[in-house]
Amino acid sequence: MWFFAFEGLMSAAFDLYKAYPQSMVLLVAAAVVNIVVSLTVLRSRVRLAKRLWRGKKTRKLALGLVALRIVCHSALAVAGLAVVSTAAHLAFAVMMGVTTVTLLWFVQRTALRAVAADAA
Numbered sequence: 001m002w003f004f005a006f007e008g009l010m011s012a013a014f015d016l017y018k019a020y021p022q023s024m025v026l027l028v029a030a031a032v033v034n035i036v037v038s039l040t041v042l043r044s045r046v047r048l049a050k051r052l053w054r055g056k057k058t059r060k061l062a063l064g065l066v067a068l069r070i071v072c073h074s075a076l077a078v079a080g081l082a083v084v085s086t087a088a089h090l091a092f093a094v095m096m097g098v099t100t101v102t103l104l105w106f107v108q109r110t111a112l113r114a115v116a117a118d119a120a
Contacts, residue, residue: 002042004101006034009099011065012093029096057107065100 009016016023034070038046072092076083083092 002034002037004104007104008035008097008101012097014069015083015089015093015096017091019086020081026064051111057110060104061107065096065103069101 009027013027023050055062073083
């Protein structure tokens with residue numbers, strides 16, 4: 001769960017920062033906690049995460065999420081609905097966080113099924 005929560009937070013980080021610049025302290029603290037937890041308590045999970053990052057689907061997902069953010073912000077700006085208010089940035093942050101967690105869950109589930117099939 002920590003991985004999903006952290007990745008969801010990081011995908012929402014840009015809009016959280018735009019909505020509340022003081023949230024940078026929270027984002028940096030979350031990154032530090034993630035590093036400490038990854039290097040100590042959840043060392044075996046880090047190996048699994050590295051295996052997931054080697055997969056093409058995970059890299060495509062990461063690039064797709066960056067592209068989604070750029071395309072959405074650009075399309076809204078062209079339509080005259082640029083994301084500039086605090087509420088709009090918070091809504092966008094929630095959308096990006098939920099999208100990221102949902103897609104990562106799907107990719108991880110698919111990868112774990114493939115790993116289990118290889119083991120069998």
